Amino acid sequence: MKRNLYVSAAASVVLMAGGPVAAASAATAETPTTSRTAPASAVARVDVDAGGAAAAALKHSPGVVESLDKDGAIWHVNVIGKDGVTNSELEVSTAGAVTERNKDRDDNAAENARLVGAKITAAAAMKAALAAHPGTVVSVDWDDDDDNGSAPHWNVEVRAADGKTSNYDVGATDGKVTVSSDDGDDNSDDNDNN
Incomplete structure (x- = not known):
């Protein structure tokens, strides 16, 4: 029981200290690479004539x-x-x-x-x-x-x-x-x- 308490406390300290950075990197890691690296020319190809x-x-x-x-x-x-x-x-x-x-x-x-x-x-x-x-x-x-x-x-x-x-x-x-x-x-x- 004490072990879980220590792990939770340590996790809280990490989140408080590096929460925004960790959250940003986690969000970036979950974002598909195609949406971040789609070339500008992909937008032009969608233009309907x-x-x-x-x-x-x-x-x-x-x-x-x-x-x-x-x-x-x-x-x-x-x-x-x-x-x-x-x-x-x-x-x-x-x-x-x-x-x-x-x-x-x-x-x-x-x-x-x-x-x-x-x-x-x-x-x-x-x-x-x-x-x-x-x-x-x-x-x-x-x-x-x-x-x-x-x-x-x-x-x-x-x-x-x-x-x-x-x-x-x-x-x-x-x-x-x-x-x-x-x-x-x-x-x-x-x-x-x-």
């Missing part, structure tokens, strides 16, 4: 991507359900985590039918735009507004390696890529080059 954001959003909410754009470190993705009625507004982090911001019923099922039935998806439109004009996709939007007489298409914004961004239209039926004259000013006089 537009295609990854679209895939993550569709895994969370099956349907068809209607629009996708990056705001800082977050991708905003709008998904229309295959039924043409469900509308999900999602955010995808650079790590690929999906957060549902809003899910509601869209009463424009007839308008969404063209999107849901489009032969060229948002993912295919992004690939087509990048094949014709290398860079990084910044945004993609469905456009079936026939005010200017154009057929349904995707607007894809691509940032080139030099930092310059350009807009391209990708046909919803044929995947044909053309330079878009719409640079945000709704002036579509030159958009007849399809």
Whole structure:
């Protein structure tokens, strides 16, 4: 009994004298080495691009991507359900985590039918735009507004390696890529080059 008392007393003295150092070294010894030595490049490899954001959003909410754009470190993705009625507004982090911001019923099922039935998806439109004009996709939007007489298409914004961004239209039926004259000013006089 006295022996246990002496051991407990000795342990108390050691903890009082070297407790913080011992606790720190014990915590360090139990911490996996991968978390302490992970290279900075590992963080960069996790950054989700537009295609990854679209895939993550569709895994969370099956349907068809209607629009996708990056705001800082977050991708905003709008998904229309295959039924043409469900509308999900999602955010995808650079790590690929999906957060549902809003899910509601869209009463424009007839308008969404063209999107849901489009032969060229948002993912295919992004690939087509990048094949014709290398860079990084910044945004993609469905456009079936026939005010200017154009057929349904995707607007894809691509940032080139030099930092310059350009807009391209990708046909919803044929995947044909053309330079878009719409640079945000709704002036579509030159958009007849399809």
